[in-house]
Amino acid sequence: MASTSASAGVLLRHVRTGRARSRADLVALTGASRNTVSARVDQLISANLLEEGGRGWSTGGRPPTLLRFNSRAGCVLAVDLGVTSVDVAVTDLSAQILGTVGHPIDIADGPGPVLAEVDRLAQQVLAEVGLTPGDVCAVGVGVPGPVEFSTGRPSHPPIMPGWHDYPVPSAFGRYDCPVYVDNDVNVMALGEMGVAGSVQDVLVVKVGTGIGCGIIVDGRVYRGAQGSAGDIGHIHVAQPDGRTVVCRCGQDNCLEAIAGGGALLRDAVAAGLPVATVREVVRLAAQGDGVALGLVRDAGRTIGTVLASLVNFFNPHRIVMTGGVAQAGVPLLAGIREAVYRRSMPLAARALEVTVSEAPDLSGRVGAALMAIEEFLDEDSVQALAR
Ligand SMILES: [Zn+2]
Structure with missing residues (x-):
């Protein structure tokens, strides 16, 4: 195990993520010998992935040479x-x-x-x-x-x-x-984490036409056995009025058939709003239209009941909402927060943050x-x- 925990990739990751700034830090973090660490660091320097720059603070003796990740190596x-x-x-x-x-x-x-x-x-x-x-x-x-x-x-x-x-x-x-391809929700989830090195557990929920969820465990995407983890749009939701809505997948009362963008547009048209796209429904809600606001808040509550179960099961640090419907912002979040905090167990909900993406386009x-x-x-x- 010592060889993997101090492999070149692991050492590089410690420096990239800011956990280590010198050879001494790497020795302390990995428990590997000073010689092993130095040899691998030298290899990473000759591969142009690490560079040396400046001196750190001495804790007695010679001050350490600082290591930096060379992010312009490619x-x-x-x-x-x-x-x-x-x-x-x-x-x-x-x-x-x-x-x-x-x-x-x-x-x-x-x-x-x-x-x-x-x-x-x-x-x-x-x-x-x-x-x-x-x-x-x-x-x-x-x-x-x-x-x-x-x-x-x-x-x-x-x-x-x-x-x-x-x-x-x-x-x-x-x-x-190498070329890596993944679905947009997993990719956006990584983007929401920002720089590498986060070790948080996060759910990134995209509400567009459909509803999907990127699952980040310890800063990395969790894909599941076949890669379909996070497909929360087809979780069954009980309808209070006993209504049945058929989803595009053929099942009844899936989350996205009740609270996705397509459902929001359908319900808005049925309520007599002059809209042709979900974007227009979101805009009306933002302008304070009472009917549109009600529909967005209801969608938020329905999404929130599913998220409350996910919070109880997964105990994330954060939930980030993104996608076209998430642009509705406050009224959607209000509905989601109401359901999540009401239905999640107190320990899981205590420090939970529920936010809207700050840069969904990026x-x-x-x-x-x-x-x-x-x-x-x-x-x-x-x-x-x-x-
Ligand atoms: Zn479905």
């Missing part, structure tokens, strides 16, 4: 693929965006035309920031549907006709580097970058680089 491509638009960013190895470009697309055009457009945008943004395909260490892609993470292939994505089983990584052949790109960086800088690839 770059990653981050692709946030939506239903109607795509954003492509180039970031450094700490997920700082160096350049970004967006373009409208129609995901239903299929993988050929859409990924050709992504390729064009990627080349454009790389050129804009003065980098070449050879500088790209890894590619991260978020797509609006379920993905088999190990192969990067979408799996029966309901709103991506023509994409089932398509090998998305094959579209990035010119970069000769989290897809930052998350795709973080996914690529974390996977790329894992054990094996760092080991290979530092050899």
Whole structure:
């Protein structure tokens, strides 16, 4: 176990996340010998991933040489693929965006035309920031549907006709580097965590047309046995009036059939509001329209009853709401908080924070970058680089 807990990847992670700033810190954190740590640090320095800079405070004796992660050792491509638009960013190895470009697309055009457009945008943004395909260490892609993470292939994505089983990584052949593909909710969840190194347990709940949840355990995405963890949109919800709503999955009374964006629009139209999109319902609520406010708050309460169960089961530090319906902000949160705090066990709810994403548009790109960086800088690839 000593060899894994002080592997090059682990040492790099301690420095990247700010837990260690010197060889002495690494020795103290890992319990490995000073010689072992020094040899691996030297390998990481020659691989350009660590650099030495300055002197730390001495605690008696010679002050330690400080170590820094060289986040400019390479770059990653981050692709946030939506239903109607795509954003492509180039970031450094700490997920700082160096350049970004967006373009409208129609995901239903299929993988050929859409990924050709992504390729064009990627080349454009790389050129804009003065980098070449050879500088790209890894590619991260978020797509609006379920993905088999190990192969990067979408799996029966309901709103991506023509994409089932398509090998998305094959579209990035010119970069000769690993390509990681995951569903947009998991990717956004990583983006909400921000920089690497958080060890929090967080649920990131996206309420758009559907409802999905990214599960972050100890700062990392939890995908489950088949990769479908967090698919909370199809959890059954009891209806107080005994009403039955059929979900697009064929089951009755799924959460998203009652409280998702599609349901909100349906109920708003039925209530006589002059709206054609869920965005318009959200806007009316923001303007204080009583009927729209009531519908958004009810949706929040329904989502909150499911989240209360998840809080009892998972005991997260935080819940972050994101997606188009989450833009409704206060009235949605009010409904969610009411149900969560009323129905969760006191110990689990005591320090729980429920918030709305501060940068929902950015989290897809930052998350795709973080996914690529974390996977790329894992054990094996760092080991290979530092050899
Ligand atoms: Zn369903």
